Amino acid sequence: MRYASITERLADLGSGKWSLHIRARQLKASGADIIELTIGEPDLPPDRALLDECQRAMNAGRYRYSNGRGEPTVVAAVAEKYRRRRADVTNENVLCFPGTQTALFAVILGLAEAGDAVLVGDPLYATYEGVIRSTGAHPVLVPLKPEFGFHMQAEDLEKAITPESRVLLLNTPHNPTGAVLTAEEIAAIGEVARRHDLWIVCDEVYEELVFDAVFASPFDNPDFAERTIVVSSISKSHAAPGFRSGWAVGPVEFTERLLPVSETMLFGTQPFIADMTAYALTHDIDTARRMRLSYKSRAAQIVAGLAAAPGIEVFAPEAGMFILIDVSGTGLDGDAFAWALLEEEGVAVMPGSSFGDEAQNYLRVSLTVPDGAIDEACRRISALAERASLRKERCA
Template sequence: MRYASITSRLAGLGSGKWALHIRARQLKASGADVIELTIGEPDVAPDRALLDECRRALHAGRYRYSNGRGEPSVVAALAEKYRRRRSDVTAENVLCFPGTQTALFAVMLGLAEAGQGVLVGDPLYATYEGVIRATGAHPVFVPLKPEFGFHMRAADLEAAVTPECRVLLLNTPHNPTGAVLTAAEIAAIGAVARRHDLWIVCDEVYEQLVFDGTFASPFDDPDLAERTVVVSSISKSHAAPGFRSGWAVGPAEFTGRLLAVSETMLFGQQPFIADMTAYALTHEIDTARQMREAYRRRAGRIVDGLAKAPGVSVLRPEAGMFALIDVAATGLSGEAFAWALLEEEGVAVMPGSSFGEEARDFLRVSLTVPDAAIDEACRRIAALAERCAGRRERRA
């Protein structure tokens, strides 16, 4: 039978990147003692008030067709949220989607097509390459170097730009590295975007999980307003990933053009979830603060817990719910170390290679498990690192 070319373009870019996570789930289901540090699944529940609002809306009959742009209450709440960052934002700048991933897919579909390039940092979140290739465009990787804390540098971006590039896909705070771009770094990146007439699509899902300092975004710069689109959701900020409630905010002309794309895909979100989202955006909810404190503390525990492990070095994150561990000095690649860790020690982590070439020597470790599990995982990681060191010594 014949298939559309998108199935070939996306071959190997879906669940294949999560093979270790899938295997770990199989082992756990069979009764194995596995500490799962693979995915960013918040370990706290959504605030009770959000669940109550969702239940209220359901019983009030809020389960009928929605507006293609989004329910008026959540559109208004989003307009107000982003108007606090830039005074010219109105409801015309907002589109609602079921989660950041869907928003990103639709936005990229509206900005890139076959033969064009999308600039993106490497390492990158595991779905980004698929989102880009789904449009027919191709990724143009900008190296994010460990020696610079995996921060994108304007000079590296400038060097990567080619004539066919149309979009820069930016992610700050960054997954998998936890890097947070400063206002100065964003200004320099924005200057490159203006010089080459690039759209900036900024994934800001970890905006409220910055450990120290302030969050900066190209969206907040009026000089970048005409070319910047933000995608985000309540998945991380409110520990509600399963509700699939996200959005895109950008120039009114862009959202007007993208509305037909959005309506063709899904025609709005579920009204009862929209009501819950509007509540989340208009009330003081403590969930993000709780997660920030927990994830910062656990990152510190990993740094301390692996301080004496041979051949292992932890990159302390600046935000988010992950930490990167450099295992190059163990003599194993990140991929080989991760699989050995699962098979020999019962700890599941993501190989850095799932996130790009620049992360091939790293492991990505989730901070979304209790402190005791973090400590035990560190003990097991150190045990494997010790065995690797012993094998190196015997070969020497």
Template sequence: MRYASITERLASLGSEKWAVHVEARRRKGQGEPIIELTIGEPDLPPHQSLLEEATRAMHAGRYRYSNGRGEPPVVEALVRKYARRRPDVTSANVLCFPGTQTALFAVMLGLVEKGDAVLVGDPLYATYEGVIRATGAEQVTVPLRPEHGFHMQADDLERSITPQSRVLLLNTPHNPTGAVLTADEIAAIGEVCRRHDLWIVCDEVYEELVFSGSFASPFDDPELAERTIVCSSISKSHAAPGFRSGWAIGPAEFASRLLAVSETMLFGVQPFIADMTAYALDNPIDTSARMRQSYKSRADQVIAGLADAPGLTPVAPEAGMFIVVDVSATGMDGEAFAWALLDEEQVAVMPGSAFGSGGDDFIRISLTVPDEMIDEACRRVSALAMRSGVRKELRA
């Protein structure tokens, strides 16, 4: 039988990137005491008021068909949220989706196609290559260098641009590294995008998990308004990943053109979840503040816990719920280290190679488990590093 070419383009870009996580879950299901530090699933539950609002909305009959743009209560809440950042935002700038992932997929489908190229920093979130390749466009990576704290540099972006470049897919705060771009860095990147007439699609899902300092975005610069689209959700900010509630905010013409794409895919999101999302956006809820404090503390805990481990160099994150560790001095790359850690120490982490070639020397550790589990995981990671050092000496 014949299949569309998209199945070939995406053949190795789905669950294969999460092979360590999938195997760890399988072993855990068979009773192995795996410490799972792979995915970014908040360890706090959604605030009770959100569950109550979703329940109230369901009992009030908010389970019927929606519309393509989004339910009025959540659209209005999103206008209020983003108008605080840029006063010209109206409902014409808003499209609602089931989560950031769907928003990114639809946005890319509306901006690029075969023959185009999308620029993205490397390391990059594991699904970005898929949302780019699905359109038929080419992915062109911009190096995110450890010596710059994984902050994208405008000069590196400039050197990566080709005549086919149409979009910069930007992620700040960044997954997997936790890097947060400054306003000056974004201004420099924005200037490059203006000169080359590039769209900027900015994934800001970790906006509320910045540990210190202020969050900056190209969306907030009026001079970049005509070319910037923000994608985000309540998955991380409100510890509600399973509710799948996200959005894209961009120029009115963009939103109007993409509406038919969105309607063809989805024709709306669940009204009771939209009501819950509107409540989350409009009310003071302390979930993100609690997570910020917890994840910053656990990142510090990992850095201290691995301080004496030979060959390991943790990189302090500036935001988010992960920390990356350079393991190259152990004599292994991130892929080999992650599998050895699972096999020998029953700790599951993500190999950096899942996030692009720029992550090959790293592992990514999730900070979404209790403190005592972080301590035990650091002990086991250190034990593997100690043995790896011995192996490296024997090979020499």
């Protein structure tokens, strides 16, 4: 039988990137003692008020068809959130989707096609390459260098641009590195995008999980308003990943042109979840603050816990729920170390290869487990690092 070419383009870009996580879940289900530090699933539940609002809406009959743009209450709430950042935002700038991933897929589908290039930082979130290739476009990787704290540099972006470049996919705060771009860095990057007439698509799902840095966005700069689209959701900010509630905010012309694409894909989201999202965005809920404090503390805990581990270098994040660890000094790359860590020590982390060429020597470690489990994970990581480093010395 014949298949569309998209199935070939995405053949190696699906769940294979999460094979270690899947194996860890299997081991855990069989009774193995596994410390799971793989995916970005908040360890706090959603605030009780959100669950109550969702249930209230369902009991009130809010389970019928919605519309393509989104329920009026949540569209208005999203518009108000971004109007606090830029005064000209209206409801017409907003489209609602089931989560950031769907929003990102639809947005890139509306901006790029076969023969186009989409620029993206490397390391990059695991699904970005698939989102880009699904359109027929191809990714062009801009190296994010550890000596710059994994912050994209405007000159590196400029070097990567080709005549096929159409879109810059930006992610700040960044997954997997936790880097937060400064306003000055964004201004320089935005100027490069303006000179080369690039769209800027900015994934800001970790906006409310910034530790001590100051969050900045190209969306907030009027000079880049005509070319910037933000995607985000309540998955991280309100510890509600399973509810799949997100949005895209961009120029009115863009949302009008993308709306038929969205309607063809989805024709609306669940009204009861929209009501919960509107409540989340219009009430003072402290979930993000609590997670922010917890993740910052756990990141510091890992830095301290691995300080004496041979061959290990830890990069403290500026935001988010992950920390990046370079294991190349042990003589192993990220893949080999991660699988050995699971099989020998019962700790599941994400190998850096899931996040691009520049992350081959890294592990991405989630901060979403209790402090005691963090301490035990550090002990087990250190034990493997010591064994690997001894083997490296013997072979030298």
